[in-house]
Amino acid sequence: MDYKCTRCKRPVEIDYQYTGIRCPYCGHRILVKERSQASIKTVKAE
Template structure:
């Protein structure tokens, strides 16, 4: 999964080692990257 650190804005990938922490600055708040896909809903 792709995440972005909310402090240093670097891309972070978590590899399941048990902790959620930015490996660059040590900050614990990571934001999940959203996909760029646009979904359309048909109107009835």
């Protein structure tokens, strides 16, 4: 699964066998899951 670091904005690959979840570039611990373009839905306002 692809994640993005909220501090340095770089894509991060998570290895679930490793217990600590950190950005390997800056060490930040807050990562967000990347969404694909297919999952973004637009709704027409009426």
